[in-house]
Amino acid sequence: MSPQFVISLITIVLIVHVMLLATSYLIMLERKTCAWIQDRIGPNRTGFSFGVLPLKFHFWGLGQPLADGIKMFLKEDYTPPFVERALFLLAPVLVIVPALIGWAVIPWGGYYASEGFTWWAWLPFLGGQTVAPFTVAVTGAPLSIGVIYMLAIGSLAVYGVVVGGYGSANKYAFLGGLRATAQMLSYEIPQGLSVLIIILMMGTATTDVIAVQQSLGDWNIWYQPLLAFIFFTCILAECNRAPFDIAEAEQELVAGYHVEYSSMKFALFFLGEYLHMITGSAFFVLLFLGGWSANPIPGVADLPIVGGLGIVLLKFAIFAGKVTFLVFAMMWIRWTLPRLRFDQLMKLAWRAMIPIALVLLLATGVVIYLDASFWILTAVNAIVFIGAAYLYPKLPSDDGNRRVPLAGSRFSPLLPADGN
Amino acid sequence: MNFVLSTPTTALTLAAETFSHYAPLGVLLLMAIGFGVGNLILTSIIGPSRQGETKGIVYESGMDPITSSRRRFNVRFYMVAMTFLIFDVEIVFLYPWAVTFPSLGGTEGDALAPLFVARMLFFLLTSIIAFAYAWRKGVFRYD
Numbered sequence: 001m002s003p004q005f006v007i008s009l010i011t012i013v014l015i016v017h018v019m020l021l022a023t024s025y026l027i028m029l030e031r032k033t034c035a036w037i038q039d040r041i042g043p044n045r046t047g048f049s050f051g052v053l054p055l056k057f058h059f060w061g062l063g064q065p066l067a068d069g070i071k072m073f074l075k076e077d078y079t080p081p082f083v084e085r086a087l088f089l090l091a092p093v094l095v096i097v098p099a100l101i102g103w104a105v106i107p108w109g110g111y112y113a114s115e116g117f118t119w120w121a122w123l124p125f126l127g128g129q130t131v132a133p134f135t136v137a138v139t140g141a142p143l144s145i146g147v148i149y150m151l152a153i154g155s156l157a158v159y160g161v162v163v164g165g166y167g168s169a170n171k172y173a174f175l176g177g178l179r180a181t182a183q184m185l186s187y188e189i190p191q192g193l194s195v196l197i198i199i200l201m202m203g204t205a206t207t208d209v210i211a212v213q214q215s216l217g218d219w220n221i222w223y224q225p226l227l228a229f230i231f232f233t234c235i236l237a238e239c240n241r242a243p244f245d246i247a248e249a250e251q252e253l254v255a256g257y258h259v260e261y262s263s264m265k266f267a268l269f270f271l272g273e274y275l276h277m278i279t280g281s282a283f284f285v286l287l288f289l290g291g292w293s294a295n296p297i298p299g300v301a302d303l304p305i306v307g308g309l310g311i312v313l314l315k316f317a318i319f320a321g322k323v324t325f326l327v328f329a330m331m332w333i334r335w336t337l338p339r340l341r342f343d344q345l346m347k348l349a350w351r352a353m354i355p356i357a358l359v360l361l362l363a364t365g366v367v368i369y370l371d372a373s374f375w376i377l378t379a380v381n382a383i384v385f386i387g388a389a390y391l392y393p394k395l396p397s398d399d400g401n402r403r404v405p406l407a408g409s410r411f412s413p414l415l416p417a418d419g420n
Numbered sequence: 421m422n423f424v425l426s427t428p429t430t431a432l433t434l435a436a437e438t439f440s441h442y443a444p445l446g447v448l449l450l451m452a453i454g455f456g457v458g459n460l461i462l463t464s465i466i467g468p469s470r471q472g473e474t475k476g477i478v479y480e481s482g483m484d485p486i487t488s489s490r491r492r493f494n495v496r497f498y499m500v501a502m503t504f505l506i507f508d509v510e511i512v513f514l515y516p517w518a519v520t521f522p523s524l525g526g527t528e529g530d531a532l533a534p535l536f537v538a539r540m541l542f543f544l545l546t547s548i549i550a551f552a553y554a555w556r557k558g559v560f561r562y563d
Contacts, residue, residue: 008444016451077463081476093456100452104445141445148515170478171489182497185504192511196518203522205515259479264463268456343562346500350560354507355551361514362544368522369537 003134004142007112012140015108016100023274024065026327031064033331069267077263087167092261092268095160099275102153105146106282107208108319109138109312110292111305137208138312146207150283151195154238157276158184161240161247164269165257176256179342180240180247186349187237187244193357194231197224197364198287201374211291212305217298219290223374226381227360228288230353232326235280237349239273242334246342281326285319292319351395352388359384499559510547514540 028043035042046063049055079088116133119126136142143149158181165177198220202210214220221228237244248256258269285291292315295302303315340348363380478485517540521533554560 004441005443008441009447012444012448012451016448020455073463073466075463076467076469078469078475080478081471082478089460092460093453096456096459097449097452100455101445101448104448140448141441143441169489171480171491174489174493178493178497182500185500189504189507189511192508196511196514199515200518200521203519205519254479254481263467264459268459346562347560350503351555358544358548358551362541365521365537365540369533 003114003131004136007136007138008140008142011108011138012104015103015140019100019103019275019278020271022278023271024069025062026274026277027068027270028061028064029328030331030334033328034335037332037335072264072267075263077265080260082169083260084167084169087163088260089265091160091164091167092265092272093160094163095157095272096268096275098153098156098160099272099279102150102276102279103282104140105143105149105207106279106286106319107137107139107142107211107291108316110211110303110307110315111208112136112138112312113306113308135306138316139208142206142208144204144206147195147199147205147210147287150207150279151192154191154276154279154283155184155188157238157272160269160272161257164261168257168260170260172253172255172259173257176247176249176253176259179253180257183237183240183244183247183345183349186346187234187353190230190349190353190357191234191238193354193361194227194234195287197227197357197361200361200364200368201377207286211286211293214290215293215302215305217290217293217295217300217302218374219288219293219296221288222298223377224288224360224364224381225378226356226385228284230357231288232284233348233353235284236330236333237345239276239280239330241273241277241330243337243340244345245334245339246345249339277327277330278323281323281330282319284326285322289322292316294318352392356384356388496562503554503559506550507547510543513543 032042034040042061043064044061045058046061046067047055047058048063048066079085113135114131114133116131118130119128121127141149161180161184162177165173165175165180168174168177198210199205201220201223202213204210204213236242240247247253248258253259258266261269290296293302294314303311303318307315360381363384364377367374367376367380478489480486517536521536521540
């Protein structure tokens with residue numbers, strides 16, 4: 001039982017509960033954000049009186065997640081007779097498990113240093129034993145493959161969607177599953193390239209070292225603003241969030257791959273989406289927004305790398321604050337932007353983001369080779385952005401969404417629509 | 421709160437990775453599977469359960485289902501999967517390079533650094549050619 005193991009276990013048990021509680025309140029925040037944007041009030045009635053206690057006060061509607069959770073459990077858990085039963089039951093678990101384990105390598109609290117202590121004498125087993133001074137990383141698992149672990153677990157999320165869509169034996173679900181798979185696969189490539197560029201800049205894939213190297217305001221977003229934008233877009237697409245939510249486009253596919261799910265099985269899909277939002281935002285904060293770094297201005301004082309319990313908690317608060325802001329930004333985007341069409345979505349990934357990310361990878365490699373200042377990368381980003389905006393209209397285009405010349409078609413140039 | 425000036429170069433190098441670095445992941449995995457499976461079992465026990473003839477029909481917005489949902493689907497999804505495979509494998513090959521390259525590039529007179537950058541440029545060039553070929557062949561036409 002090394003100190004690192006104990007601290008990792010404590011971190012994991014605490015963060016799992018924090019994440020699940022945060023998720024239930026994020027669903028409420030989503031409804032509130034939606035309401036504010038649409039000039040409504042949102043859920044504000046459900047308190048903690050449960051119709052039994054004589055409480056007049058509504059607690060600003062904070063009882064809503066609890067009521068939703070109880071409702072989800074009490075609803076009928078219906079497994080339709082036509083589904084592939086094993087796959088149908090497996091899919092929610094396949095969604096929730098990657099969502100729950102992906103964040104394990106996030107360095108929530110930097111490093112914790114202890115000067116050693118002696119356990120109280122009355123404790124069983126441990127009483128009177130002395131612990132030597134130690135320094136540990138406050139994270140679920142301080143792995144040398146940290147960033148790649150996050151990426152790998154993130155790509156496992158696609159299995160839940162595929163299995164759910166196929167196992168439901170429903171046309172809506174099948175189409176939703178297909179679309180979600182194509183979308184998640186496509187956006188994984190620019191995401192992987194972005195992560196590759198950050199690893200190239202940092203020279204390591206260990207998450208806690210990446211956070212340390214960005215302290216003192218050396219946030220990667222200053223050096224790679226365009227890449228940060230690409231990465232954030234990829235996160236939105238990987239979470240199936242609007243404007244990339246064609247997988248569950250209500251107008252066409254009702255609910256997409258979870259159309260046949262009910263009760264807690266549906267809730268697991270829902271929880272998985274929000275957990276992915278948190279994990280994706282934490283990934284973005286880690287790679288681009290300096291992790292626990294408190295100061296965005298380069299070269300100015302920052303939190304110490306190693307600290308006691310107070311520093312660790314403060315770092316966690318800063319990290320969680322950044323993540324919360326990004327999650328809020330995702331909701332903001334969802335209720336602001338309209339949904340993309342499928343061909344626009346795929347073209348954005350394959351024709352825009354992947355070539356740009358490849359060019360940035362080449363440029364970053366050359367800058368690292370020349371051992372030049374990272375600020376050159378900011379200029380490179382600006383040049384690539386202007387160049388792409390200039391070049392893109394000049395590329396050979398095939399007219400998207402062609403009007404098919406079918407007899408009787410609404411768009412038909414051959415015959416009038418109602419002509420015989 | 422005391423904001424102490426510290427340099428990023430003093431990045432800690434923890435002890436070599438041992439079993440105890442990976443063991444918490446196993447605990448987390450067990451917790452996650454337990455959460456998922458436990459919820460499935462609980463919800464099947466707690467909720468009501470009624471069957472019905474109409475209830476067992478595939479949901480197609482209230483219409484009677486027309487054909488089976490096991491049908492052919494558009495080949496472009498297959499093309500996406502194939503192209504994804506090529507690029508994802510390429511990216512996986514680049515990770516070890518990305519981790520080791522910065523430590524080679526900085527030192528002067530290191531013959532490995534130009535060799536590494538040249539090889540990687542060639543490797544990327546081949547995939548860029550493949551990308552351009554796929555583009556011209558219309559793989560990325562989604563209309």
